Amino acid sequence: QVQLVQSGAEVKKPGASVKISCKASGYTFNNFAIHWVRQAPGHRLEWMGWINAANGKTKYSQKFEARVTITRDTSASTAYMELSSLRSEDTAVYYCARSLQITTATSMGYWGQGTLVTVSS
Amino acid sequence: ETVLTQSPGSLSLSPGERATLSCRANQTISYSFLAWYQQKPGQAPRLLIYGVSSRATGIPDRFSGSGSGTDFTLTITGLEPEDFAVYYCQQYGYLPRTFGQGTTVEIK
Numbered sequence: 644q645v646q647l648v649q650s651g652a653e654v655k656k657p658g659a660s661v662k663i664s665c666k667a668s669g670y671t672f673n674n675f676a677i678h679w680v681r682q683a684p685g686h687r688l689e690w691m692g693w694i695n696a697a698n699g700k701t702k703y704s705q706k707f708e709a710r711v712t713i714t715r716d717t718s719a720s721t722a723y724m725e726l727s728s729l730r731s732e733d734t735a736v737y738y739c740a741r742s743l744q745i746t747t748a749t750s751m752g753y754w755g756q757g758t759l760v761t762v763s764s
Numbered sequence: 765e766t767v768l769t770q771s772p773g774s775l776s777l778s779p780g781e782r783a784t785l786s787c788r789a790n791q792t793i794s795y796s797f798l799a800w801y802q803q804k805p806g807q808a809p810r811l812l813i814y815g816v817s818s819r820a821t822g823i824p825d826r827f828s829g830s831g832s833g834t835d836f837t838l839t840i841t842g843l844e845p846e847d848f849a850v851y852y853c854q855q856y857g858y859l860p861r862t863f864g865q866g867t868t869v870e871i872k
Contacts, residue, residue: 740809743814
């Protein structure tokens with residue numbers, strides 16, 4: 644069965660960076676895109692970007708483009724999301740999600756368990 | 765960006781009743797690229813419906829989606845205790861992908 648397992652909770656100081664991992668199993672990693680979505684307290688789900696696991700090409704939300712980097716390691720079936728210049732408003736649960744279908748325009752069919760990132764001085 | 769507005773913000777119903785949730789977009793959603801997710805406290809979202817009306821694997825048929833253009837509906841026919849949760853619509857026809865603000869279905 645498809646599983647996405649994320650790394651554990653992080654506490655960071657303002658201005659620092661955080662890098663979260665998302666290890667996939669149960670399917671051919673290269674065949675599906677991985678999205679990153681965050682959920683801040685009291686806010687709606689917010690899409691940050693995606694990576695084409697086959698070729699490593701990325702697409703970012705303009706809101707995060709200057710601060711986010713999504714990468715992948717195909718040998719480890721793992722995707723990563725790094726967010727830099729953290730501020731208190733970045734305190735949120737961060738999710739990775741796999742595209743439902745192989746095509747680009749598709750919903751998010753499988754989700755990781757979420758990683759809480761707390762930004763506090 | 766494509767803004768999705770869900771209504772109502774919350775819905776108070778009893779088990780067995782029918783829930784009707786609305787999602788309105790500020791522009792036409794092309795090719796039926798509209799999905800619905802369910803989220804329970806402390807859990808990740810779960811895909812219920814994609815392509816406006818297709819149920820994801822394992823989703824019971826009491827969940828149904830409909831709509832076109834800018835107006836979409838999720839209907840839950842005969843609420844079960846496990847259905848009380850927050851529901852989000854999401855469009856995947858435009859970048860950035862966007863979500864509605866959610867509708868909470870709570871037990872009356």
